[in-house]
Amino acid sequence: xxxxxxxxxxxxxxxxxxxxxxxxxxxxxxxxxxxxxxxxxxxxxxxxxxxxxxxxxxxxxxxxxxxxxxxxxxxxxxxxxxxxxxxxxxxxxxxxxxxxxxxxxxxxxxxxxxxxxxxxxxxxxxxxxxxxxxxxxxxxxxxxxxxxxxxxxxxxxxxxxxxxxxxxxxxxxxxxxxxxxxxxxxxxxxxxxxxxxxxxxxxxxxxxxxxxxxxxxxxxxxxxxxxxxxxxxxxxxxxxxxxxxxxxxxxxxxxxxxxxxxxxxxxxxxxxxxxxxxxxxxxxxxxxxxxxxxxxxxxxxxxxxxxxxxxxxxxxxxxxxxxxxxxxxxxxxxxxxxxxxxxxxxxxxxxxxxxxxxxxxxxxxxxxxxxxxxxxxx
Numbered sequence: 001x002x003x004x005x006x007x008x009x010x011x012x013x014x015x016x017x018x019x020x021x022x023x024x025x026x027x028x029x030x031x032x033x034x035x036x037x038x039x040x041x042x043x044x045x046x047x048x049x050x051x052x053x054x055x056x057x058x059x060x061x062x063x064x065x066x067x068x069x070x071x072x073x074x075x076x077x078x079x080x081x082x083x084x085x086x087x088x089x090x091x092x093x094x095x096x097x098x099x100x101x102x103x104x105x106x107x108x109x110x111x112x113x114x115x116x117x118x119x120x121x122x123x124x125x126x127x128x129x130x131x132x133x134x135x136x137x138x139x140x141x142x143x144x145x146x147x148x149x150x151x152x153x154x155x156x157x158x159x160x161x162x163x164x165x166x167x168x169x170x171x172x173x174x175x176x177x178x179x180x181x182x183x184x185x186x187x188x189x190x191x192x193x194x195x196x197x198x199x200x201x202x203x204x205x206x207x208x209x210x211x212x213x214x215x216x217x218x219x220x221x222x223x224x225x226x227x228x229x230x231x232x233x234x235x236x237x238x239x240x241x242x243x244x245x246x247x248x249x250x251x252x253x254x255x256x257x258x259x260x261x262x263x264x265x266x267x268x269x270x271x272x273x274x275x276x277x278x279x280x281x282x283x284x285x286x287x288x289x290x291x292x293x294x295x296x297x298x299x300x301x302x303x304x305x306x307x308x309x310x311x312x313x314x315x316x317x318x319x320x321x322x323x324x325x326x327x328x329x330x331x332x333x334x335x336x337x338x339x340x341x342x343x344x345x346x347x348x349x350x351x352x353x354x355x356x357x358x359x360x361x362x363x364x365x366x367x368x369x370x371x372x373x374x375x376x377x378x
Contacts (some may be wrong), residue, residue, distance in 0.1 A: 002346045019260035019339065021296040021373045024346070025057050027065040029252035033235045034066050036250055039226040040218055047093060047211070049232035053076035057236060057255055058368035060086040061377050066235065071113075073230055077103050080112050081224040091140060092220035094226070096151065097121050104128040108138050109171065117143040117151040122164060129170040137172040140165055141211065146179045147191065155202045162206065177202070181224065182217035185240045196223055216240040217258025219249060238351060238362045245350035255366065256346025257373070259296075261310070261338050263289035264330065273327055279304050281318075286330040288315070295323040297369035298344060299358035302326075306357035309343035311336055317357075 019333070036099075048069035054062030063072050063083055066191035072081050075119035077099075080092045097115040098104060101124040107114055116122055128134065141376075142161060145152030153161055165171050179199045185187040189300055196212070203210060211228035213221065218229045219241065237246040246253060264286055271281045290308065294300040298321060306317040308328050319327045330336050345351035351362045358365070 009031060019262050019291045021259045021292045021298075021369075022258065023369060023373050024256045024258070024343055024376045024378065025061065026254055026256070027061070027377055028056075028063060028226075028349075029067070029254040030065040030235060031235055032245075032252050033066065033237055033254070034231075035066055037218060037229065038232045041213070041229045044213075044225050044227060044229045045070040047071040047073045047091075047228055047230045048235055049073040049085045049095070049230055049310075050235075051079060051095065051232075052367050053079075054235050055233065055363065056369055058375065058377070059083065060088075061237075063088050063319045070288055075231075076102060077106065077112070080110065081106075082188040083273065084110050097143075101128065104138070104170075105132045105134070106137055108132070108134045111136060112238075113141060113142050115151075116161070116165070117139045117145075117153060117159070119153075122161060125171065126164065126168050126299055129168055132170075134170040139172040139174065139176075141178050144177060144179045144202050146195040146202070148180050148195075149183045150180070152179065154196060158202045159205075160205075161187075169278065172207070173207075174210055176228065177206065177252075178211040178228075179213065179222075181214065181217050182213060184221060185242060187241065188222060192217075194223060196221075196325060214240075218309065234367065238366075245352045247350060253346045253351065255351075257292075257293040257344040257369070258341050258346070259290050259297075259344065261288045261336060261340045262291045262325075263287075263338055264334075265337055275322065276320055278320055279318040281329070283332060285332045286334040286336070287318075288330045288334075288336060288342075290325060290326050290328060290344075291324065292342075292344060293322045293324040295370060296373050297365070299354070299365055299368075301360070302354065303359040307349060307353055311351040312348075314349070 030255040048066040050062045051074045053059045072092050073095045092112050093116045153304045181195050183191045209227035212222040213229040215231045215234035217224035218231050237247050237251045239246045267287045268281045273279045277294050292298050300321045307314045315328045318329045343349050345354045355362045
């Protein structure tokens with residue numbers, strides 16, 4: 001009788017020689033970037049925004065590195081719980097508020113703070129005061145829509161909301177008023193001044209703390225640096241300002257994404273490369289294949305000419321991005337070899353330039369790395 005046996009799996013301990021995608025996060029860069037925020041906004045408290053898994057860098061590791069921040073901003077209550085479970089005791093703010101009334105009790109118990117941006121949220125807080133025994137009052141950040149037209153109450157509602165929040169027994173008396181700027185990343189856009197004026201009109205009658213500035217406003221709009229600033233992308237070493245890189249603002253890239261060459265071969269002139277034959281060599285050259293693709297989160301829409309850093313020089317991506325590989329034109333005189341490191345973005349190659357070549361923004365690229373990328377924190 002034939003006996004079926006399980007396959008023998010031999011695990012390799014030589015992970016350091018694997019020629020696959022590696023994301024290295026420099027925790028000291030995060031600290032450096034936070035220090036730059038504090039230099040710009042000397043009179044402001046800093047809420048370090050680490051939503052979306054720390055902009056793709058790892059939620060808990062990021063928060064631990066940014067321990068000099070005054071608070072952390074997240075988008076989902078699950079993120080807040082993850083930070084508390086990791087021993088983060090500082091203020092955590094739910095930037096979109098709570099999505100379900102049942103979360104209110106948990107917000108109170110864990111001492112989260114919550115944005116309130118709608119009538120429904122306010123009504124549920126008022127009802128919660130009667131439904132739950134809330135021993136510690138909940139601190140509220142009241143979001144005012146000054147022209148972003150996304151979240152926030154209308155200017156005409158501010159007086160009523162504040163009155164009701166003050167009357168609600170489960171709400172902390174110190175309310176923070178906030179808004180979000182739609183065009184802060186566009187230098188000289190008059191809409192910024194319009195929104196600032198709208199916020200001043202809505203908030204001037206109250207002595208509450210104010211919060212306006214995101215990363216871009218922290219960088220370039222001094223009048224937006226009020227009691228609290230809310231930097232996000234700049235903490236990770238990226239400039240949100242058009243046609244700039246983080247280096248232009250003395251920021252350091254927190255993430256360097258790299259992989260390795262797995263093939264180097266000579267191709268003749270007029271050779272088609274990649275799916276759809278979207279690139280053809282103009283001369284004999286060395287074609288390199290790097291072990292990374294959209295299966296790792298590298299942007300599929302990166303165009304011919306997207307920069308890749310290999311052995312200290314920029315070489316162009318050529319042909320379409322595949323699931324597991326990209327191809328680069330190393331040049332006719334190249335001496336690169338299999339196993340050499342290719343940097344896709346980070347140290348030596350600003351991610352902003354890669355994003356521009358892929359018709360997207362650095363935020364998206366950072367957030368879309370997949371689970372097969374290996375991570376190292378140092």
